[in-house]
Amino acid sequence: MDTGSPQDTGPDAGQGTGQGTGQGTAGAAGGEPVWIALPPGLLKMRRLLLVVWLGLITLAAGLVPGLLAGPAWAAFALPPLALLVWGWVMTERNWRSWRYAERADDLLISRGVLWREETVVPYGRMQLVEVTSGPVERHFGLASVQLHTAAAATDATIPGLDPAEAERLRDRLTELGEARSAGL
Numbered sequence: 001m002d003t004g005s006p007q008d009t010g011p012d013a014g015q016g017t018g019q020g021t022g023q024g025t026a027g028a029a030g031g032e033p034v035w036i037a038l039p040p041g042l043l044k045m046r047r048l049l050l051v052v053w054l055g056l057i058t059l060a061a062g063l064v065p066g067l068l069a070g071p072a073w074a075a076f077a078l079p080p081l082a083l084l085v086w087g088w089v090m091t092e093r094n095w096r097s098w099r100y101a102e103r104a105d106d107l108l109i110s111r112g113v114l115w116r117e118e119t120v121v122p123y124g125r126m127q128l129v130e131v132t133s134g135p136v137e138r139h140f141g142l143a144s145v146q147l148h149t150a151a152a153a154t155d156a157t158i159p160g161l162d163p164a165e166a167e168r169l170r171d172r173l174t175e176l177g178e179a180r181s182a183g184l
């Protein structure tokens with residue numbers, strides 16, 4: 001488990017397996033949050049989807065014109081192939097940018113490569129916490145945690161978690177949400 005040290009607060013901080021225990025929600029120095037990265041299974045899933053879809057488009061863009069109009073027209077396969085290479089690199093950068101941290105009163109979710117976005121979800125404002133897992137996510141052993149609040153702008157999702165971690169996080173957030181909302 002790599003949760004990042006307090007000085008690791010940049011976009012590539014805390015890039016471990018994402019397997020957090022949720023214990024100790026503040027770092028050692030000055031109450032800095034302990035960031036938990038997403039597991040590498042999410043990166044594998046996204047890259048596989050990228051290769052499948054852009055691979056099919058590359059084949060179609062090269063084969064159809066190449067067979068119908070001549071071999072020179074097969075060059076139409078180059079743009080989707082270039083997009084595949086670019087997407088391969090960008091998928092990893094995007095995956096590395098995602099992380100979350102549990103603090104005493106709220107949950108932080110940070111993401112974004114060019115435009116960093118950090119969402120703060122107070123436990124007392126959470127109305128619903130759900131774990132979802134589509135067929136592709138289930139195949140890769142992943143699940144997502146979706147948080148719903150009264151303000152739709154603060155709804156947030158943490159994708160690609162291990163199902164056990166997703167359920168632990170859901171239970172913990174629900175428990176903290178009930179405890180915090182009781183005081184409102």
